[in-house]
Amino acid sequence: MINYKQLHHFWNVARAGGIARASERSGLAPQTLSGQIAALEASMGATLFRREGRRLALTETGHTVLAYAEEIFRVGAELEEAVANRASSRTIPFRVGVADVVPKSIAWQLLAPSMQLGERVRIHCREDKLERLLGDLAIHKLDLVLADSPMPTHMDVRGQSQKLVESRISLFAAERLAQTLGDDFPACLDRVPLLLPGADATIRQPLLHWFERNRVTPSIVGEFDDSALMKSFGQAGIGIFPAPELIADQVCRQYEVSRIGKPLDLLESFYAITVSRRNTHPATLAICAPQQRDREA
Structure with missing residues (x-):
């Protein structure tokens, strides 16, 4: 099992850039720090530092150990903070x-x-x-x-x-674009400019398949990783766009757009x-x- 006291000494030396500087910061003798690191290396069966002139440099294994040590002591600090916060109601x-x-x-x-x-x-x-x-x-x-x-x-x-x-998906458009669409939904969406969620969005492919199933081919004029930016383009009348029905009223108010037709048979x-x-x-x-x-x- 790892000796966390030895690991902490290694962490301090690695962050300080050498035993002498770590000794000054911690108040421990250089011989003590050297002994602790040697014991840690022995227990791990690996060399953590190598000499480069007058300074110490981490080995490849040393870099790996340091990354874990950083996380271990960061989480430890979080634990202390969490307990202190609970105890003091901060x-x-x-x-x-x-x-x-x-x-x-x-x-x-x-x-x-x-x-x-x-x-x-x-x-x-x-x-x-x-x-x-x-x-x-x-x-x-x-x-x-x-x-x-x-x-x-x-x-x-x-x-x-x-x-x-989970929410069904609806389509939205600025009023001037919505007024150009007929009442025959979803056929009225054929050749209409479409703003599409980016490739990372889970709903993207189901939405494209929905258009295929309904035999309509909108014209994709923009793709957006940021859903708020997509809605802003929709507000400007650049194209229709999808959004969850769960927030339909808010989308209509905030972006001054209208819902087109009825919610699609798609769930997000x-x-x-x-x-x-x-x-x-x-x-x-x-x-x-x-x-x-x-x-x-």
Whole structure:
């Protein structure tokens, strides 16, 4: 088993760039630090430092050990902070990743229960590509990720996905574009300019297949990773665009657009993805509570 005291000494020396500087910072004798690192190397059966002139440099194994040590001691600091926050009723940090294909208003609806706890929560939201967010989730830089798909099977991340809500899809258009369409839905969509979610959006291919099944061929004039940007182009009358029926009224008000026809026979789902040992966070539990899952448009 790893001696974490020895690992901590190695971590300090690696960050300081040498034993002498680490000795000055820690107040420990250089001989003590050298002995601790030698003991760690012996227990691991690997050399962690090599001499380069008058300085120490990490070996390839040393770099690997340092990466793990950074994470171990960062999580340890988080643990101390979490316990201290609970003990003193201070604000609890809640780090959330939101996949860039998730509409902002749906992200807010799903995260809202975390802001209604008796405990004070300070939420930190970061938007990015799903795979990058899952990478940070795996090393515990995030507590939860919101996405439009469950955890991809090809990713070597131990976690769980929970469906929070699902919604049918509707199509929207600025009023001047909507007025050019006939009443024969969906045939009226043939050759109409279309704004399409980007390749990462789970709903993209089902939407294209829906057009094929209904024998209509809209003209794709734009593709967007950011759903809010797609809606802004739609507001400008550049093309029709899809959005979940769950937020249809809000989309119509905010972007001054109209719903076209009736909701499509397509469902879009949104998930909370967590790593197992993080499921005790009170904000995560509030978001994933059974009563929060009973939402469908």
